[in-house]
Amino acid sequence: MEDSAAPKRSVTVADVAKAARVSKATAARVLGGYGVVSAKIKDQVMAAAAALEYRPNELARSMSTGRSGIIGIVVGDIENAFFSLAVRGISDAARLAGFNVIISNSGEKLDAEKSAVDLLIGKRVDGLIVTPARCDSIDHLRHVGRAGMPLVLFDRSIPELDVDAVTGDDREAAIAAARFMVEAGHRHLAYVSAMDAEDGGFTDVARISNSAVRERVEGFVSVLTEAGLPNPLHYVRLGATDQPQTDDVIKRLLSDSSPPTAILASDSLVGLRVFKSLQSLGLSIPDDISMISFLDADWTSVTVPPITVVDQRVYEMGKLAGERLVARIEQIPLAVERLRVSTSLVIRSSVARIGGLGPKRDVN
Amino acid sequence: MEDSAAPKRSVTVADVAKAARVSKATAARVLGGYGVVSAKIKDQVMAAAAALEYRPNELARSMSTGRSGIIGIVVGDIENAFFSLAVRGISDAARLAGFNVIISNSGEKLDAEKSAVDLLIGKRVDGLIVTPARCDSIDHLRHVGRAGMPLVLFDRSIPELDVDAVTGDDREAAIAAARFMVEAGHRHLAYVSAMDAEDGGFTDVARISNSAVRERVEGFVSVLTEAGLPNPLHYVRLGATDQPQTDDVIKRLLSDSSPPTAILASDSLVGLRVFKSLQSLGLSIPDDISMISFLDADWTSVTVPPITVVDQRVYEMGKLAGERLVARIEQIPLAVERLRVSTSLVIRSSVARIGGLGPKRDVN
DNA sequence: TAACAAAAAGAGACCGGTCTCACGACATAT
DNA sequence: ATATGTCGTGAGACCGGTCTCTTTTTGTTA
Structure with a gap:
């Protein structure tokens, strides 16, 4: 005792x-x-x-040294494989440089993000990596620099903010995916994202407050336009935030007078929901409808058929962001830049060639 | 500027x-x-x-108050869906009580776990939730109590340590799963786990250093014994830590003189690897071989066939652990106990009835 | 053996909060 | 008019480290 x-x-x-x-x-x-x-x-x-x-007592120690040896991460949703992989990349880079990591979840909600950032500033972390939920509310991010600590944006960039960002090449990735579908003969392509829609409907590309989503939509649209397909925004849908919502989105999409024959899902969670929706509707992939998902999540390779995906190299993104932040903390002189990690298309079997010619499988 | x-x-x-x-x-x-x-x-x-x-400056604040308002979590592997779900449960409970959370990864390595615990003690967190990698090295866990902060064990318990623990009912879960297979007519059942094998081989159940794994193996073995099946330990295999290792484990299992007809995978990562192994070997589930996996991971419902799983209610486990820790921090008088969260079998289509009778699908 | 430099140890301010205690002002009771 | 109490404010110690500056010890050289 x-x-x-x-x-x-x-x-x-x-x-x-x-x-x-x-x-x-x-x-x-x-x-x-x-x-x-x-x-x-x-x-x-x-x-x-x-x-x-x-x-x-590390508290006392960091109080007098002014360094805490920890870096803060604010992610959208740790449960999302995208973020957990990224976190591992960041952690690995941090640990290598002798830093530890504290993670906060924003749930993609601006308020939670703000208070997480404030908390981390209060804890006097040595630097911050944030996945901003929106790029139009950035006061709390300005605080970071004003508090004298470096900030690295992750997955989404904000031009108004003079800080480093690590993102994927979202526009190019969307272009590659859309082009792949168009070349397979598809004429009606849909883009489905989980991002909260402002008011349910979709209005203006330039006003999408998440840069990653916006760039993907822009890339997607540019391919359709260049291919001479009419009304490229017609099948762009946001708001697939959970299974019922997604079912709804898919149902509305398919009840269109000329329904899409291929769907591009903006992340692996959306992809999985779309897959389940389609499955529950009794639709067969790729015979009835084709799909491509962002992120090479584990489930995509074990479905029937396996899903063609945009491989985002998220671990590298995280590692890069971590390294960049460490460099900033260590005051290494570096120009502010936006680092893009290239993506690639992993072709499996979820896109059919349509138009009567060729096999009903992915083209390559 | x-x-x-x-x-x-x-x-x-x-x-x-x-x-x-x-x-x-x-x-x-x-x-x-x-x-x-x-x-x-x-x-x-x-x-x-x-x-x-x-x-x-929260640092200064917690230095004089002695409370940091944050609770530390040390998990085995954030990338594992089991842990990310648990973390969300813990975080939700913590946030509700006004606490924030700092997460550390041990990678199931004892050394990393030790230094994570030390770091967190140093940071003067208000309490700690740890998933101990082994139950036979507990000095660092003793330090926690000695430093005056409460500790809650997660997923695995250590009787020698007089602290609360939140676990699943692993023994019962394994019994339910094994019994389900036995009742379907299977006579040769294998159990595959990711836990590092001490020396490659498997020796003695009582010496398995992870209580969750040990209890599952015990439950598994008890069913085989009670069913009068010979040599119940024969097909218990550890070490399926990555895809090549798993391929190896599966290959060795199947090249046995009388190979198993059903496999129980100890978590969703192992389950996925086993699934892929089987698939790459050209084996069809459940016709050639049956399987059940722990954890109702997202991939298990979209494979063909969908996988029968042990649903562990991990979110509840996390929430419970978080609530318990908060109660301890707030000095609510409570007996030390081991809280078990019940599991249930989600029957899908990955277990065949064998022995010639009935359809080759899951029995229910 | 005295002179001096260099190395080792000590004293105490400091970081940015919290919190105890002392003090003055004013209200109420006697 | 004096005693008692309460309220609002100020002064300064304290938490547990780091780190600068000073003092003491040690060692080298003339």
């Missing part, structure tokens, strides 16, 4: 110093690993520290 | 006090929201704080 929940005051350098019969300053030097001390005294202090089970 | 990367000293209560022409103590009272101040002075201070863009 000797080590119960007693809120005993913890052992400090002063305690160790007293036990080792040296001054606080000297004990602090050996415990903190700075300055010079003779080997004899050092052993003496170490022994005392071990006997007392001293463990440093 | 006025708010560049200048490492400007941040605004403190003293600064605000000076600007508001009051004492530091008074400014601190309104900024910290404690004590009593007249409405007039309060407004005055608030205005000054706003003008100066004051934001509290």
